[in-house]
Amino acid sequence: MKPSIPKGTRDFGPSEVRKRMHIFDLMKNVFIKYAYNPIETPVMESLSTLMGKYGEEGDKLLFKVLNNGDFLAKANGEALDDRDSNKVITSISKRGLRYDLTVPFARYVVMHQNEITYPFKRYQIQPVWRADRPQKGRYQEFYQCDVDVVGSSSLMYEAELVQIYDEIFAALNIDVVIKVNNRKVLAGIAESVGIMDKFIEMTTSIDKLDKLGMEGVREEMLKKGLTNNDVDKIVDILQIKTLSDLEAKISGSEIGKLGIEELKCFHEYLDQKETTNKVEFDITLARGLNYYTGCIFEVVHSKEAYPELVMGSLGGGGRYDDLTGVFGLKNVSGVGVSFGAARVYDVMNELNLFPASTNVGIEVLIIALSEKAHLYAFKCLNKLRAAGISSDLYPSPAKMKKQMKYANDNNVPNVVIIGGDEMESGKLSFKNMQSGEQSAQSIDEIINSFA
Amino acid sequence: MKPSIPKGTRDFGPSEVRKRMHIFDLMKNVFIKYAYNPIETPVMESLSTLMGKYGEEGDKLLFKVLNNGDFLAKANGEALDDRDSNKVITSISKRGLRYDLTVPFARYVVMHQNEITYPFKRYQIQPVWRADRPQKGRYQEFYQCDVDVVGSSSLMYEAELVQIYDEIFAALNIDVVIKVNNRKVLAGIAESVGIMDKFIEMTTSIDKLDKLGMEGVREEMLKKGLTNNDVDKIVDILQIKTLSDLEAKISGSEIGKLGIEELKCFHEYLDQKETTNKVEFDITLARGLNYYTGCIFEVVHSKEAYPELVMGSLGGGGRYDDLTGVFGLKNVSGVGVSFGAARVYDVMNELNLFPASTNVGIEVLIIALSEKAHLYAFKCLNKLRAAGISSDLYPSPAKMKKQMKYANDNNVPNVVIIGGDEMESGKLSFKNMQSGEQSAQSIDEIINSFA
Numbered sequence: 001m002k003p004s005i006p007k008g009t010r011d012f013g014p015s016e017v018r019k020r021m022h023i024f025d026l027m028k029n030v031f032i033k034y035a036y037n038p039i040e041t042p043v044m045e046s047l048s049t050l051m052g053k054y055g056e057e058g059d060k061l062l063f064k065v066l067n068n069g070d071f072l073a074k075a076n077g078e079a080l081d082d083r084d085s086n087k088v089i090t091s092i093s094k095r096g097l098r099y100d101l102t103v104p105f106a107r108y109v110v111m112h113q114n115e116i117t118y119p120f121k122r123y124q125i126q127p128v129w130r131a132d133r134p135q136k137g138r139y140q141e142f143y144q145c146d147v148d149v150v151g152s153s154s155l156m157y158e159a160e161l162v163q164i165y166d167e168i169f170a171a172l173n174i175d176v177v178i179k180v181n182n183r184k185v186l187a188g189i190a191e192s193v194g195i196m197d198k199f200i201e202m203t204t205s206i207d208k209l210d211k212l213g214m215e216g217v218r219e220e221m222l223k224k225g226l227t228n229n230d231v232d233k234i235v236d237i238l239q240i241k242t243l244s245d246l247e248a249k250i251s252g253s254e255i256g257k258l259g260i261e262e263l264k265c266f267h268e269y270l271d272q273k274e275t276t277n278k279v280e281f282d283i284t285l286a287r288g289l290n291y292y293t294g295c296i297f298e299v300v301h302s303k304e305a306y307p308e309l310v311m312g313s314l315g316g317g318g319r320y321d322d323l324t325g326v327f328g329l330k331n332v333s334g335v336g337v338s339f340g341a342a343r344v345y346d347v348m349n350e351l352n353l354f355p356a357s358t359n360v361g362i363e364v365l366i367i368a369l370s371e372k373a374h375l376y377a378f379k380c381l382n383k384l385r386a387a388g389i390s391s392d393l394y395p396s397p398a399k400m401k402k403q404m405k406y407a408n409d410n411n412v413p414n415v416v417i418i419g420g421d422e423m424e425s426g427k428l429s430f431k432n433m434q435s436g437e438q439s440a441q442s443i444d445e446i447i448n449s450f451a
Numbered sequence: 452m453k454p455s456i457p458k459g460t461r462d463f464g465p466s467e468v469r470k471r472m473h474i475f476d477l478m479k480n481v482f483i484k485y486a487y488n489p490i491e492t493p494v495m496e497s498l499s500t501l502m503g504k505y506g507e508e509g510d511k512l513l514f515k516v517l518n519n520g521d522f523l524a525k526a527n528g529e530a531l532d533d534r535d536s537n538k539v540i541t542s543i544s545k546r547g548l549r550y551d552l553t554v555p556f557a558r559y560v561v562m563h564q565n566e567i568t569y570p571f572k573r574y575q576i577q578p579v580w581r582a583d584r585p586q587k588g589r590y591q592e593f594y595q596c597d598v599d600v601v602g603s604s605s606l607m608y609e610a611e612l613v614q615i616y617d618e619i620f621a622a623l624n625i626d627v628v629i630k631v632n633n634r635k636v637l638a639g640i641a642e643s644v645g646i647m648d649k650f651i652e653m654t655t656s657i658d659k660l661d662k663l664g665m666e667g668v669r670e671e672m673l674k675k676g677l678t679n680n681d682v683d684k685i686v687d688i689l690q691i692k693t694l695s696d697l698e699a700k701i702s703g704s705e706i707g708k709l710g711i712e713e714l715k716c717f718h719e720y721l722d723q724k725e726t727t728n729k730v731e732f733d734i735t736l737a738r739g740l741n742y743y744t745g746c747i748f749e750v751v752h753s754k755e756a757y758p759e760l761v762m763g764s765l766g767g768g769g770r771y772d773d774l775t776g777v778f779g780l781k782n783v784s785g786v787g788v789s790f791g792a793a794r795v796y797d798v799m800n801e802l803n804l805f806p807a808s809t810n811v812g813i814e815v816l817i818i819a820l821s822e823k824a825h826l827y828a829f830k831c832l833n834k835l836r837a838a839g840i841s842s843d844l845y846p847s848p849a850k851m852k853k854q855m856k857y858a859n860d861n862n863v864p865n866v867v868i869i870g871g872d873e874m875e876s877g878k879l880s881f882k883n884m885q886s887g888e889q890s891a892q893s894i895d896e897i898i899n900s901f902a
Contacts, residue, residue: 003497004562009493012490033840035813040462042457043460063517092517112464122465327454375719395603
């Protein structure tokens, strides 16, 4: 049999894992510095935890795990006889694979509410699964990376999360723009225009601005039942670039004023420190998800820095007022952001931003030219490793050419060659594979050159 | 609804994740130093890759993932009508959850054989799933950690893997004994006694020595059809403590001599460096798995150091000659060891070996006593973080008592208190929570005290 892996899944080889670790390790260090705690939840969740949380379409995209043992014994017999797949599912499957990190986190907070000290700050980096049709750049198994605080409504956290975005993208060397808006401001627009009943229609239309352009958004709103007059007023407000201009326009709306207050308070915190990347008020930022209730964020790559790059947003998030209500715990406000881990990886690959070290497994390969030299070489290898230098020895005194090929295939930057002469003199041939430079050095001298 | 998680799965909270990371990070650093490459394989594998690899019992313990969409449309209708769960499975499920890291690694090597340079050294730390009945210390989702080299028969790697065991357990502060034997030596015993046809029966009996004692093993072998005379001879040989004594006993067996040669060559490499832990030849070490063909290893905690501790082996492994044959790639010899990650975790917990830092999320918590002080405190927080100090600020100027409770609940070792006086003087109240010591210092002085 020729083995294969399921469609939409991937193996990650050494350099891919090293690249991903580079990203995640860097993120983790920032999260820890900002006092976020790691948690991990099981890959399998109860299907009852997952179902109904992602809409009807989401339910279909959940991977369900078959009950073990004689699962048909307890199956819904009628549905089985009718060959009704949908109806039979919950009688033969009680577990599903995690679809995102938000629902498991909400479930975690509710289950552990008595152990948790609020505000509770957590980060979580784990894979999720979706039975989407696989296509270029879209997989059925992929990592998500979420950072949230629950149990406080302080806008300090909004500022802190923007700082985290700023610091991480700066450290990754990706120039980004961090866009900020507030769902209450959007509600203020709707209220000012007098279409509060069409708030969702308005925001989901605005959310498509990137794809459709302003003309398209206009059409979309008309299609959804807004009048020409309303749409004119909305589009007019959407041209506003500053908070103070906006304030005048929506001053009649209480919720709009509250949104502006929140943005101001957020900025008071944020302004205590300069950011590396641009943080930009963007009144057209809407975020599709309706559970956001306050500040919202989105990170996009800088069009100035990378005019050619075509790539969706690299992250997003916002304030929500009721994360855990669906599991029976009311009034837990929180704010969180997530990183588009796969897109960050793709951008870094495309812009060649990964450090060269992610392609290299070891610093030194030792090549021995005889059986006797091999044992001597192993002793040298032990010394290199004891000094903390990642190193290896070809497993046999094979032909020089073969061993050199192994060094090249593995991108090894330095080779030490040991034959009879080297053993006798204690001076080993130390070769830099990039420059081709070669010198005779003792093993201690070689070790010191890495210090 | 009250949410819950599936039986046999666990949430990992902050200190649990930090403890696990402590173990895995330490292991990773050693693997990298020894030139092993990370790989990751998908959680879901094709069921055809997994089935039949773990015996009939294993097939039952595989978690199977239901096909998406109208899965009953393509189901085996007859089996469905007969309610034959076993027969229907492969027609409604084509994916399963990874059961171990060995089979996915074999599948990986075969699929990527043209990209891989041999010898290929890899480590892999990922969770696996087994539908075992959950009980104390046994879970349905747990991490495995495997280190293997494939594509070389050099005994240097046996020595290197024992060094890795030695270095990692030394770094974790667990005193262990690393037991070594060779399957060819066991075959040599069988051949010398003249019961080569009963080799498997002999080894599986010896494998139970820990549980049954030598009398039990004797009975077990008799039960399996060995004669009293054979068993006497075997038990006699099993008393041998040194390689040289053994050599005389099994000199008539070619395979036995080969096994002894392998152990000697392994020791030649290993003896190039002193080990921290005891490495012990143990002729009674058998390892249940029949795919081992050469040296075999097992790590147990030192009975001398921990006479009270009851715990199974902390790791094991060995040489195999045909990892990938089942996927059509013949003659790939390899050697590997694995770490019982969950047991290592349990031992460290029981012996209190985790560094205190795993219980602590941050170094400093700032407490602000007024709204105005809060913004000032946020500026101080930014400075601490910019200096790389993991720190936080309570989100509001709440009552001192409440904020102090938060610090205590989170095991925060240092607190900085900022009120009006502190803002004015620039001298903040810096309190060590363990000693209770308190001093007035500027934020820069506080930062310097962490340098």
